[in-house]
Amino acid sequence: MPEYLSPGVYIEEVDAGPRPIAGVSTSTAGMVGVTRSGPAGGKPKLVTNFLEYQTVFGGFVPEPDRPTRDRWAGDPAEGGRWWLFPLAVKGFFDNGGQRLYVKRVVSGDALPASGRLGQGLVSPVARDAAAGATVLELGHLVGFTGTDRIRIFRGGDDVEIGAAAITAYTAATRRIVLDTPLASAVKAGRGDYVQVGDRSDAASLEFFASSPGSWGRAVQVRIQPSVSAALPVLPDPAEGALFVTALAEDAAENSPTVVVNEVTGMDGLPADVWVLINNRRFKVTVGAPADGRVELTLADPVHAPWKAGLGVRRVRRATAGAGSELRIGGAGQLYPGAVTQLDTGDAYTTLNVVSVAGDLVTFDADTPDLVFETARLNLVEATVDTRFTEPGGSPVTETFGGLRLAGTGPGSVAATLAARSKLVGATPLADLSADPAAFPVPATGSWMTLTEDGTDGYDTLSTDDFVGADGGSGKRTGIVALEDIDEIAVCAVPGVWAGTVESALITHCEQLKDRFAILDPQDGLDIEGIQGFRAAFDTRYAALYYPWLVVRDPSTGQFVEAPPSGHLAGVYARVDTERGVHKAPANVVIRGIRATDGLAQDVTKRHQDLLNPKGINALRFFPGLGQRVWGARTLSSDSQWKYVNVRRLFLFIEESIDEGTQWVVFEPNDESLWALVRQTVSNFLTTVWRGGALAGTTADEAFFVTCDRTTMTDDDIANGRLICVIGVAPVFPAEFVIFRIQQKTRPV
Template sequence: MPEYLSPGVYVEEVDAGPRPIAGVSTSTAGMVGVTQRGPASGKPKLVTNFLEFQTVFGGFLPEPDAPVRDAWATNPTEGGRWWLFPSAVKGFFDNGGQRLYVKRVVSGDARPGSGTLGSGLVSHVVRDAAAGATTLELSHLIGFAGNDPVTVHRGDGTEIGATTITGYTGTRVTLAAPLAAEVKAARGDYVQVGARGPAQTLRFEASSPGSWGAGVRVRISPELSASLPVLPDPGEGSLFVTRLSVEAAENSPSVVVDRTAGLSAGEVFVLIGGTRFPVTAGEPDADDRVTLTFAEGTTHGAWPAGQGVRRVRLAGGGTSLRVGGAGRLYLGAVTQLDTGDALTTLRVTAIDDDLVTFDAPTPVPVFETARLGLVEATVDTRFDDPAGGSVTETFRGLRLLGTDPASVAGVLAARSRLVRATTLPDLSDDPAAFPTPATGSWLTLADDGDDAYDGLTVADFVGTDGGSGQRTGIVALEDIDEVSVCAVPGVWAGTVQSALVTHCEQLHDRFALLDPQDGLDIEGIQTFREVFDTKYAALYYPWLVVTDPVTATGALEVPPSGHLAGIYARVDNERGVHKAPANVVVRGIRLTDGIAQDVTKRHQDLLNPKGINAIRFFPGLGQRVWGARTLSSDTSWKYVNVRRLFLFLEESIEEGTQWVVFEPNDEALWALVRQTVANFLTTVWRSGALAGTTADEAFFVACDRSTMTEDDLANGRLICVIGVAPVYPAEFVIFRIQQKTREQQLV
């Protein structure tokens, strides 16, 4: 209760009236099946179109080898054609589905493709160079010293020749000997320092089991994820910038510059024409000019009057440097110091504001023109799908060692759809021993990945419950509360379908679509249906025919559950869950022979009373769903739309009244609950989902002393009784016509 302890004005917020209930989604589907690739662990993955499904889970599956195919396709009780799952997913989106959660099924014996990297120092050529050239543009100089003996190779590993780097500017290097042959960036030519080592540094695996991993390539390369300025020593004095007062002859022992603030007599270093020189500054003359005298033996070019002259200050030495932006560094970080004429690898051991301490002495001298680069790694991955298309990924700023979220292993585990990495004992963060494949620059995962389809069982489809995020198969759909329609397309195994029905009956918020065995005749489908009695599932017959997506010409029979799940979603979005998902055209099938077996009216006279929903062809109307019955023997729940309407109402009321829990259980709360539920049901009635010309005819809500006893109140129970009158579909439209005779009238 609010406290009023001192005089003043108090502003308070109070609840006014009932809280609204939002209707839950009924068009989100969940499917379980075998895919080419994709996450095999974790929660089901949401896809919103077939292109996204192909990107995440791969394309259509080929028919498996004859022994595996026949073991499943010819088994009438525990079989299925699970390789048709991608076609069923396509049927879902073709028929208006928008949200689908997919759980991949893999064999317990399946394993991913893998590959292991050795070590070495390699830099790729990024610009073509002709034979005889003495310069090369490389991708990086990380791990180089600036005067390295190197070998130049073609992308396939063939050696072009050996030479030595004599200097560098940025990533362009000067070679001691001209190239013996042309080099090309497009074919992956590279420069190598020393030999590649046999050390085992990093192991890459495809992100999920299956033979698809043989199409994955991985490349890891060093990068400078930050280039930080080296700061001058505080005792070095001021910076000055001036210019030559008069022209300077080639190799002159001194030059004359304009006097400027910060320029005083003494020894300093200056930068003229891009070259650093030690000079001694004299006193200003009568014309306010200062003479800078070079060290004995200094050579230089001729410079015109007005040539810029800038002081370059020393940055210190020993094991510490002051670095601008030192906050980008961290303990143990590997860095590369570039002084302009040499490259040195240093490891950070301490950071105090902008003072960075390293594990080894820095070169002497170091000037403020030097740059300190943070050495990390970039991982590129690529998968070329044999069915067409490719997936590429790039991850930058990774740390080689460790498994923390910023490391190679951590980032790939969290973000990559293609690969996972494991660090091996020989891995080092020394750039000179960077992880490198035995040849070339890309590592292609070996073809040791295996789908192990011969080990696939019905238990893999049923799945196991390892807790949230660790469930598999049908059980994993429990992780997604939004799923309202679920299926295991192409699998008619009794164990699987029983598990799917049980899943729906236990959760009370979803409906199952079952597939019969393909090729059944009218007697066969009736026998198949006899084992079911549930109000949480529907069965559709026969299978559908689509154009074979592999050959693009032949015909392929596919299970109907995927297409029907899309129809459910389309009808829900266009009309509402109360509309029976029937008398609608099936999309995405062949126009002339899109139904595997013809079903006539006389056939359906046998099927409909038993709850088998037919898919039929009508001249001038196309191929339509012509049934809307559940598999329940209870006539109260024989219609699909009635069952799903109650699922919608129950789930919406449950989620919309969570605020009631632990509220004081009295008349005021009961009135709020009544009004909250009544407002929601009024909206549902106005949408046409409930029968009755008035709201009172459509539903009632009771929550008062008549629904609760003193024992209920004492045990913390609030009981609200709700009754609704659903709209039943007009399944049999009857027009009774009689002949009316004209009566004779007497005049």
């Protein structure tokens, strides 16, 4: 109860009237099957079109080796053609399906492909260069010293095509100047690269495919050092002010002194002052100002002639000598253990960060003797590139930058790939080095193909893999994993007719009581054979369709027989969307099959006279009407539940009421609550009736809702039970349309 303790105006929100019930989706399907790739663990993945399915789970599954194929296809009791699963998924979307949850089945012996990297320093060529050129642009300069000797290799066959020493470099453009002209042309598009020193086979980093299977043997991965941040080096506070001036008069070649214009900041300077003239650094002594001019004496007067007006700029030192500390602008981007490369303009020095305090950074080694404010401290991290091309599909590429090479914490290569990559994962190994000159590299080239392991294990695949095991939420496998997705309303295991699997699928639906199964018979059965196959089932939660379908396999261009369950799940979804779950999913054209002879066996009316009473739904061809679903019965012996649409209508109503009345739990169990429940359910059923799902010319004829003292005893109320009795009159399909015609005598 609200409290009123002092005079005033109180605004209160009061719930009034019944709460609406939203109808649940009935067109979301769930399928379990063998895919070429894709996640093997976790919850089933949602795909909304066949292209998305191919992106997540790969393309079409090749037929296994003959012994494995014959073992499965030749077993009438526990067999199946599970390699046809992608064709069933395609059939689902061809027939109007929009949402499909897929759970991949893998053998316990399946292994992911993997590969290990050694150590070395490799940088790809970033721009073509002609033979005779002395300048080369690289992908990065991380790990270089600036005076390295490099070897140039041709991409593809890894043949050495040249060698030279670096005489100068430009960090901004990543260009190096060579002491020897190139002996032959260098091409970036070919994958040419340079290498410093030799490579070591010391295992530094292991990459592995994100899921088991031979598909991973086509995955390629590359890891390169990269500069995540280029931070300015700050001058020592004792260095004083900065000045920028210009030559006041011409200076002859190798003149020991130059005269510059006097500007603010030229007084109170230390004994050693350094200036930049014509992009060269000179140590100078600053004389006393006279008549607005100042004479600078050069310690090393070796230079070209200079004209008056040439800019002269002071550069301040960051350190007066070797030490392990520098003041860095933007030091907050650094962290203990970070690998950095100090670029002084003429050389690179690798330093590891020990600590960061404000802008003061402490390293694990001394810096060079002289470091100026023009230097830059580069934060060295890693960039991982992956690529994979599914046979007959489009290439998939990934790039992840700004990664920490070592460790498994947030931001590391291992953690980032585990969370974001769809292709690979990584594990740091014992010989992983923080030195950029010993970065992880393959034995040859710059890309590594995952050639180790990568097996499908199809020869040990069993029905238990399809049934699955319950390891808890997100850790379930096979059919059991469909329990993780509450939205699933139709489920199937396409191409598998094994009794163990189909019994598990039926049990799954009967236990959850919110979904319906579509079963596949064995392929190639005749009329007697399909009747024998059907005899083993009696359930109101499943339907069986006959015969198989003839579809085109895009991977081979050939027509093959495919299980009907995937196409029928799409038909269910299409009818639910266009008409409603109360409409029988029958007398509907089957899409995505061969235009003529799209059914593996012909079913005539006389054949169906035998099949229909036993709950076997026929797929038939009618001239001028195409190939259609011509049956809508469940596999139940109970005549009340013999129609698919009636069973699924009740599933829809039950699930909608269940989800829409959760607010009732723990409310005071009295007459006011009962009235709200009655009105809430009645409003929902009125909407269902008006949509054509219930029989009757009035709402009273279509349904009743009772929730009062007649449905509950005092004992029920005392034990916390609220009992609401609901009756609905479903619409039944017009399965037998009969027109009785007689002769009429003309009246005299």
